[in-house]
Amino acid sequence: MIPSDLGLTEVERGEKCWHFQWRSRSDQATCPVCHTVSRHSAKRYTDHTVQDFPLDGKTVYHRMTNTRYIGDQPDCPVYPFVEPMDGFAVSGARLSNLLGAPSIDA
Numbered sequence: 701m702i703p704s705d706l707g708l709t710e711v712e713r714g715e716k717c718w719h720f721q722w723r724s725r726s727d728q729a730t731c732p733v734c735h736t737v738s739r740h741s742a743k744r745y746t747d748h749t750v751q752d753f754p755l756d757g758k759t760v761y762h763r764m765t766n767t768r769y770i771g772d773q774p775d776c777p778v779y780p781f782v783e784p785m786d787g788f789a790v791s792g793a794r795l796s797n798l799l800g801a802p803s804i805d806a
């Protein structure tokens with residue numbers, strides 16, 4: 701599932717694939733390393749494309765614009781961090797959890 705703080709801004713239906721464009725509207729995020737919640741957006745964004753389950757016989761690509769946050773934990777090595785896509789994809793992953801997770805037994 702797409703995290704609820706991502707808003708759909710554009711859908712493009714190609715011959716062989718769907719492109720969904722998402723933009724983050726979050727106002728806080730949890731650092732994936734130190735697990736500290738930050739409300740301080742770095743006002744910087746990271747674009748990232750994740751492939752998901754096919755729809756209607758076409759490959760599905762989600763283009764996400766994720767917010768970077770400035771962590772509150774001074775000892776944390778990731779600074780600023782990109783908000784995690786909880787339950788959808790691991791940070792930096794090219795495949796969604798549905799497609800890529802080894803933990804799913806069909």
Ligand SMILES: [Zn+2]
Nearest residue numbers: 731734771776
């Ligand atoms: Zn951190």
